[in-house]
Amino acid sequence: MGLNNGKVETLMSDFLRKSGGVAVIDGGFATELERHGADLNDPLWSAKCLLTSTDLVRQVHLDYLEAGADIIITASYQATIQGFGAKGFSKEESETMLKRSVDIACEARNVYYERCSNSASTFTSDGKILKNRPILVAASVGSYGAYLADGSEYSGDYGDAMDLEFLKSFHRRRVQVLAESGADLIAFETVPNKIEAQAYAELLAEGIKIPAWFSFNSKDGVNVVSGDSLIECAEVADSCPKVVAVGINCTPPRFISGLIQSIKKITTKPILIYPNSGENYDADLKQWVKNTGVPDEDFVSYVNKWCEIGASLVGGCCRTTPNTIKAICRTLPSRSSYMA
Numbered sequence: 001m002g003l004n005n006g007k008v009e010t011l012m013s014d015f016l017r018k019s020g021g022v023a024v025i026d027g028g029f030a031t032e033l034e035r036h037g038a039d040l041n042d043p044l045w046s047a048k049c050l051l052t053s054t055d056l057v058r059q060v061h062l063d064y065l066e067a068g069a070d071i072i073i074t075a076s077y078q079a080t081i082q083g084f085g086a087k088g089f090s091k092e093e094s095e096t097m098l099k100r101s102v103d104i105a106c107e108a109r110n111v112y113y114e115r116c117s118n119s120a121s122t123f124t125s126d127g128k129i130l131k132n133r134p135i136l137v138a139a140s141v142g143s144y145g146a147y148l149a150d151g152s153e154y155s156g157d158y159g160d161a162m163d164l165e166f167l168k169s170f171h172r173r174r175v176q177v178l179a180e181s182g183a184d185l186i187a188f189e190t191v192p193n194k195i196e197a198q199a200y201a202e203l204l205a206e207g208i209k210i211p212a213w214f215s216f217n218s219k220d221g222v223n224v225v226s227g228d229s230l231i232e233c234a235e236v237a238d239s240c241p242k243v244v245a246v247g248i249n250c251t252p253p254r255f256i257s258g259l260i261q262s263i264k265k266i267t268t269k270p271i272l273i274y275p276n277s278g279e280n281y282d283a284d285l286k287q288w289v290k291n292t293g294v295p296d297e298d299f300v301s302y303v304n305k306w307c308e309i310g311a312s313l314v315g316g317c318c319r320t321t322p323n324t325i326k327a328i329c330r331t332l333p334s335r336s337s338y339m340a
């Protein structure tokens with residue numbers, strides 16, 4: 001076992017200890033860019049802003065840090081070499097764009113640390129949190145379904161012909177580039193099925209030098225969106241030494257407690273959760289629509305319960321905002337010490 005392995009495996013436990021046991025992940029990234037006027041109706045979705053609006057990308061990262069997030073997730077969710085290629089970019093240019101997503105997040109972290117050291121208090125009059133603390137940059141990898149940009153990250157249905165080698169070769173170079181980019185870890189987000197989890201696990205074993213988290217999505221509170229067993233998906237993550245946290249994102253808040261209970265039966269790794277606002281994505285309309293089922297009242301009121309039953313990383317996904325993250329920080333006992 002090389003030097004790096006030791007560091008890889010303890011990154012998250014060290015970070016959580018320094019963060020007081022619970023760490024805060026940022027909130028919706030793409031939907032926050034949209035709230036600021038970005039038009040993401042494009043196969044690249046949020047990654048389009050890596051081409052057109054890098055200042056806005058940096059600003060949204062900074063807004064989340066100032067709202068109290070300890071982990072910021074890069075704009076690379078839908079950034080793929082194949083997706084950039086379809087727009088006429090060369091392989092080299094596409095790789096530069098992937099690296100840029102990490103550079104921008106690291107720049108935001110540097111600006112934030114500067115603001116912290118120049119500020120007399122940790123809580124400014126306009127409600128910003130300027131507290132020097134460990135901050136991680138997580139390089140986002142969205143699924144093959146996200147690249148397809150047809151909503152299939154919410155169906156997980158890649159057809160019967162899909163195979164593991166295809167998915168591995170689809171993601172391989174992207175994962176290698178992000179792993180060498182200066183990010184602290186890779187966030188495999190919104191993983192919709194078991195075969196994609198297996199592909200990621202096998203890619204990590206190909207000499208990737210940074211750790212990763214696996215975060216699945218569910219639309220029934222029992223299985224992942226494809227209908228594959230969440231337990232089996234989480235077992236894939238659990239068996240992978242470089243995976244330092246397992247959990248759920250972009251899933252309605254009302255399902256989260258049950259999903260945490262399932263995951264904790266099969267792993268002792270830290271559990272992460274960052275639900276969406278409880279609305280559903282309509283792939284045809286390309287819009288988030290209110291669901292007609294059980295209402296998801298302000299999910300912040302559930303956060304301490306989720307931590308009591310086993311979550312140690314909490315944030316928000318689509319349609320959540322810096323205000324959501326601020327409210328999460330305010331409600332966590334370990335964080336309220338430096339909140340006004």
Ligand SMILES: [Zn+2]
Pocket residue numbers: 249250276317318
């Ligand atoms: Zn989401």
